[in-house]
Amino acid sequence: MGRARKVVLAYSGGVDTSVCIPYLKQEWGVEEVITLAADLGQGDELGPIKEKALKSGASVSLVVDGRESFVKDYAFPAIKANTLYEDRYPLSTALARPLIAKMLVEAAAAYGADAVAHGCTGKGNDQVRFEVSILALHPELKVLAPAREWGMSREETIAYGERFGIPTPVKKSSPYSIDRNLLGIAIEAGILEDPWEEPPEEVFILTKAVEDTPDEPEYIEIGFERGIPVSLNGQTLDPVDLISQLNDLAGKHGVGRIDMIENRLVGIKSREIYETPALLVLIHAHRDLESLTLTADVTQYKRSIEDTYSRLIYQGLWYSPLKTALDAFIDQTQERVTGSVRVKLFKGSAKIVGRKSENSIYATDLATYGAEDQFDHKAAEGFIYVWGLPTRVWSEKMRGQ
Template sequence: MSTIKKVVLAYSGGLDTSIILKWLTIQYNCEVITCTADLGQEEELDGLEQKALSTGASKAYVDDLQEEFARDFVFPMLRAGAVYEGRYLLGTSIARPCIAKRLVEIAQAEGAQAISHGATGKGNDQVRFELTAMALAPQLQVIAPWREWTMQSRTELLAFATEHGIPMGASKASLYSIDRNLLHCSFEGGELEDPWNEPAEASHCTTTPIALAPNQPEVVEIDFEKGDPVAINGVRLSPAALMKQLNTIAGKHGVGRINMVENRFVGMKSRGVYETPAGTVLQLARRDLEGLTMDREVMHLRDSLIQRYAECVYYGFWYAPEREALQALMDKAAETVTGTVRVSLCKGHVQTLGRKSPFSLYDANLATFEKDTVYNQADATGFIRLQGLRLKAWKKQREAGSK
């Protein structure tokens, strides 16, 4: 402890991180600087700087990282088509390396010896924060209070806050553990801890309930360049602005709700509810454009690596050499994924209506069911015979072995 004179804390202003701020100053007798990252959570950030200072911070950073988050973290992940366990679009997972990167930058600029976070010892976030710090600044120490202190309940945390005069007016008790950013909003806890329970309506905040969503579909056109979305309905937007606008449009139609049980990296199963309106639309639309523009063998090779890439993100290995190597392949594969996709949004569903691209590999003359002059159907005979050679040999060997 004596070597730690200054700590940079990932600070939200909620109950946990407010208590951690005070606890660090007492337990480590050190200077604490807070870092609050705005990733599009749309929570009230005004006043957080003053709250941090009044709770004991020597300095408080409140940084708008929305464009960086969308451009340098969300979009590369979308180019890779990353989905964890077939459903989860990794909204919380991809936010952690972005936040941790900023923590490290501030620690280096301020001459801090350590960073700290409010992740518990049961979750994935502790791994993501700490692996990022190890990859970017291995000399920094990491303080994880939930793995050190003796407090084990919300009641004990509130008692600590009262004892030390920590203002909790803005930290209302919530039934859920909630994480929100430009890509998604997640809910855990409450009735969700029983996988059989239906999620309460309170476990949603960015998507309209299906029963209340508009009855008429809305058609949206999305332009892509090299796998990245760049425009909606012909209007070019920055990465963050595009995510925000598409979240509003898709959320209005109830698009992007997922209720699932997943495997945490630490070894336990966890049930959560996720809302990913823009991400759901972009994933489907980009995938459809790939069908038009991406070579078959490139696509199949890329697809075989999607789960591995998703695990890199989920497990916290964003800054690992294997993720960077995979990213190079994903970006190469996406070089021709340029064009426009037209989708229909209605009652929680996304349906592709059409797609076009200057890099289209689709040849109507080859695919037509009408008469053509470019394809000799008789050529398929030899192709099929060659494909069947090994099957004939396998069948012959089985029959001989059974005698």
Template sequence: MEKQKVVLAYSGGLDTSVILKWLEEHYGYEVIAVCVDVGQEEDLVAVEKKALSTGASKAYVVDVTKEFITDYVFPTLKAGAVYEDDYLLGTSFARPLIAKKLVEIAEKEGAVAIAHGATGKGNDQVRFEATIKALNPFLKVIAPWRIWDLKSREDCIDYATKHGIPIPVTKKDPYSRDRNIWHLSHEGGNLESPWNEHDSSIYMMGVAPDKAPDTPAYVEIEFEKGIPTSVNGIAYDPVEMIHTLNKIGGAHGVGIIDIVENRLVGMKSRGVYETPGGTILYEAHKSLEKLTLDRSTMSFKKTVSEKYAQLVYDGLWFTPLKDALDQFVNSTQEYVTGKVRLKLYKGTCKAVATASPYSLYNEEFVTFGEDHVYNQKDAEGFINLFALPLTIRSLMKFENEKEAKKEKKAI
């Protein structure tokens, strides 16, 4: 009897290496390993070989790095979406793309299920499974961390050792990391206590801010309709651009955050995130919007940005609301074209100059010198109308107080 097939989201790391063998042992499935390349800078040929040597019947390595940037990173950048004021959503928006590819391969291979290595305590289980349900609700989902007897990463290490599975993690280095071209996250180990200061030796995308050069660097980003197109006057394709900005930002300790965040499942978690290039782009984009968007649009877009970030964080990428918000965001980006100059210095990234053919900043109107376009006398009438509700309320208050004094005297 032909075995049923399961598609496994495979990275070659500890969890998925163990899961591959475990699926064979406990379900008798034919396991098809799928490694989705979102720019994690690993030896994916070795990952493919490891999957096959560990028991996979077939192994896919799918490079979606460019699609990740153009269809997931850039829309989120245009939205200005930042989760809880800090997190640039590096892991969050990679998950729906990975899950989308898992569904496509499962349909191609005639698989009955998709398996993933996300834990029952984390956000990724929701992101993977919400996407799978949105794209193909007939596929079964297997989440071993929610059902097996292994209770810790140490148990997984013991299981891997018992079955002769090579792993890149030891009990002395228990960090859980997620990497793609946009960011790198560090969780677990001594980071689980928020009282422990993290050790800068964990950084992999750049230097510690106090080890950065003593001389600041300047970088110039050009945008067209909210999309970055060049760095320092040189046009790059999306993948080259992010790599370039990661190197520039990393060299100056830019984009390192240590935060406690609220997970969707109800608990708080602590992580250290590195996002050097992304931090530069967010700062540049925000600065250009301040030059090109009117006050009301900027104000409402902040509300949209917050909701957009929550949707992405919660794994609700393929939803009607997300599609509707994209339409609003895209309309706001029509004139977000221009260039921004930023100063990088020991972990900081600040916009110092902006220019746009669609700038709403007009020197003739705001000058402190004599001008012929703004009659300051007009301000008096504006203030009278603007403050009219305050005036009426104050008159009412004085009138009521006057009447109260009369009644008191009458008594």
């Protein structure tokens, strides 16, 4: 079933993506498979993954370091938009997909490939995110999804791979499916598929159990410039180091665990466990700084589009025209979102306890109830009369009926 001559395959080193290599060549007549493994801070040693791809039949095995771009070009825009899908999930996994799609398209152009491929099945969100992003970036490029079409069970997939020299994976002691990158970890499967069961402590990697966290709080200060986090505890850091250090600090205090029933894009519900210490702290700190520096109408209107922005990312529409238009609005709102936020980390919580900015529009002489109060209290009477006039007129008419 030949569909393409040369294919660039998104490669993780797992069973499915490894079996995709011989499957594309043997069953679909692909002449050459080039694999691409994206280093997004998942912590794996990518050298063995590169070698495994070549042994599995790839003609070229690419490993691309995308960590800095992942934070600057994907995480930071999401932080500026305060993205929380269904008010809880900061999209740590979803944000990686448009970047990987971009890498695939660029590799296809560099190597003259006429198609790209992924190892997603037909049940998850990532197939949509990859394919919609790829088609947005290169509408004429073919996208192949062998794992969605081959219809093999896990055991059959392993057996198929063995026929072409792909070793049987060492039996995993863990039943969980784990997806990790610099922004966090997504955990599912096993006992977690029962929504009633409490996640066992063994599933968590980045965050400590509350009972194992320090008995003294830790205060940290995060600096922002135009909505972008730039410093931690007074030290200016590059994007990757800032996220990494904040993951360690917040995770040590048990901050960043999420347990939720999530509405997947394909129409089913799934129970998801996430660990996103840095990303959650940054979003909450950023939102708090906005409350100090943005006017009420801008703040309230921006809140109304943040849910839309979150859903666009979750649904694979990073490269859509609506998302581009919203970026323009959000970037404009961030011009004055510069300052520092103080956060108290303690026993699983990250509490905002202080904020300051040269662009603050908080006026102490208007807010105070002390002797320095400059608010004109007499003006309130006229304001209340005008503000309440429509309600008063309506009430009088209703009484007269």
